[in-house]
Amino acid sequence: MKRLPLALALALVGASALAACDTSPRPPGDAGVCFHYAQAKGQKAHFNVLARNVPTLEQCAADLEAMRVHFLGLGGSQTDITGAYQSKFLFLERDGIFTADSLNGASYLALVRTGDGRLAPPGSATAPQ
Numbered sequence: 260m261k262r263l264p265l266a267l268a269l270a271l272v273g274a275s276a277l278a279a280c281d282t283s284p285r286p287p288g289d290a291g292v293c294f295h296y297a298q299a300k301g302q303k304a305h306f307n308v309l310a311r312n313v314p315t316l317e318q319c320a321a322d323l324e325a326m327r328v329h330f331l332g333l334g335g336s337q338t339d340i341t342g343a344y345q346s347k348f349l350f351l352e353r354d355g356i357f358t359a360d361s362l363n364g365a366s367y368l369a370l371v372r373t374g375d376g377r378l379a380p381p382g383s384a385t386a387p388q
Contacts, residue, residue, distance in 0.1 A: 283361055283362040283363055284306075284362055285346075286306070286343035286344075286347060287306050288345055290345060291311060291314065291345075292310070292313065292345075293308075293309045293310040293313040293318070293319035293322050293343075294307060294308060294342055294343040294344070295307045295323065295326065295342050296341040296343055296348070310322045313344065316344050316345070316369065317369070317370065317378075317380075319342065319349060320342075320344075320351065320356045320369065321378065323349060324340075324351060324356075326340070327351055338353065339351060339352050339353075346360070347360065348360070348361065348366075350366055355369070355371040355372050355378070356368075356369045356370040356371075356378060357369060
């Protein structure tokens with residue numbers, strides 16, 4: 260029987276303990292379903308289905324952006340939106356769309372806003388004229 264080195268065993272136990280302490284909501288992993296994440300003050304978080312049969316994370320981001328623009332047109336004031344797609348959180352912010360594995364974890368740029376407000380993959384957007 261092989262034994263794990265003590266340092267590796269302790270690291271695994273520590274990682275498991277930290278994971279057990281994380282009580283933040285986890286994004287649903289439903290294939291092809293785009294969710295809007297909502298949490299009112301003092302209430303439990305909800306993942307509301309926005310669209311089904313969504314082929315990509317980028318399409319989910321576009322659907323969330325369309326929802327955001329629609330609500331702003333109706334007089335809403337929420338400019339930052341959070342959603343989820345296949346176990347990933349999506350954060351729609353002024354600078355672009357960011358994605359993360361957890362609500363409070365590190366996020367990564369998925370799409371940037373072009374000079375005219377459209378969404379594009381990072382590196383493909385040109386500077387506004």
